[in-house]
């Protein structure tokens with residue numbers, strides 16, 4: 247009798263046929279990410295015990311330097327990817343430039359990984375859900391070290407993307423272009439187990455997520471859309487509820503499950519938006535589209551935006567397809583992009 251638990255490893259092997267060209271390499275790469283996620287999860291769960299472990303930057307009881315969780319997570323993902331041998335370079339939020347992996351075991355590596363190792367940093371020490379976001383491309387050049395065109399690819403060229411959410415439970419959600427599947431970590435066996443097969447984002451919802459502290463500087467289209475969400479209209483079950491966690495992964499995950507829209511538009515402080523295209527917006531846009539949702543910068547599909555630099559930022563409208571479409575209609579009407 248088939249055991250009712252499917253682990254991430256079993257699932258990846260069962261779905262090996264999803265990517266015929268990859269003879270196991272992508273499977274091994276996803277396995278490497280799962281390993282790093284478990285290690286980071288263990289550390290995240292201790293973050294609240296800072297008085298036992300000591301403040302970051304001090305030495306803990308084992309005489310090890312206590313690192314900021316962003317730095318620790320970054321080191322864990324880069325070392326797991328280096329040891330796995332399938333990744334030739336990593337573009338990380340925590341590193342200014344591309345991190346080349348030149349180890350002997352990685353000399354034939356075919357993949358580039360873009361990663362936000364710790365998303366929602368401002369929530370780390372207040373015990374609110376945080377996450378990791380990853381995006382995987384096949385390299386385009388094959389002479390020596392990876393080059394710009396290997397990691398500045400269009401989001402629609404991603405071969406896989408996913409996130410880990412370290413919340414009331416720890417989940418790994420990913421896609422390879424054949425739908426979205428969610429795995430919940432069972433600490434008793436140390437395995438991610440399939441808990442949310444074939445995830446679908448409701449086409450509409452009653453939640454909107456935006457940091458209204460920036461309201462004054464929002465584009466008029468966003469201001470008008472917020473007013474639409476807040477208007478009283480029983481027929482369309484408005485006003486909607488406002489939910490904003492401040493960790494993109496957690497806000498996205500809730501809207502993916504329940505339906506809703508997350509908007510981080512251009513603001514006075516971040517005229518191009520705050521969120522980064524390569525390792526936040528592209529991977530989450532791939533996932534939300536695979537789950538039937540939608541993602542744009544208010545005008546253009548995120549996955550069609552040509553990246554020009556590693557840490558490039560973009561406005562982000564993401565979530566239930568009908569809600570994103572309506573927000574785009576408000577942007578077209580009240581904040582049209584000049585055609586020039």
Ligand code: AHG
Nearest residue numbers: 362364365366367368457492493494
């Ligand atoms: P990171 O911690 O990786 O820098 O990401 C933080 C991002 C994102 O997680 C969240 O949606 C957004 O910052 C919140 O920004 P505000 O605090 O400006 O609302």
Ligand code: MN
Nearest residue numbers: 362365366526
């Ligand atoms: Mn982030």
Ligand code: MN
Nearest residue numbers: 339362364365
């Ligand atoms: Mn981060």
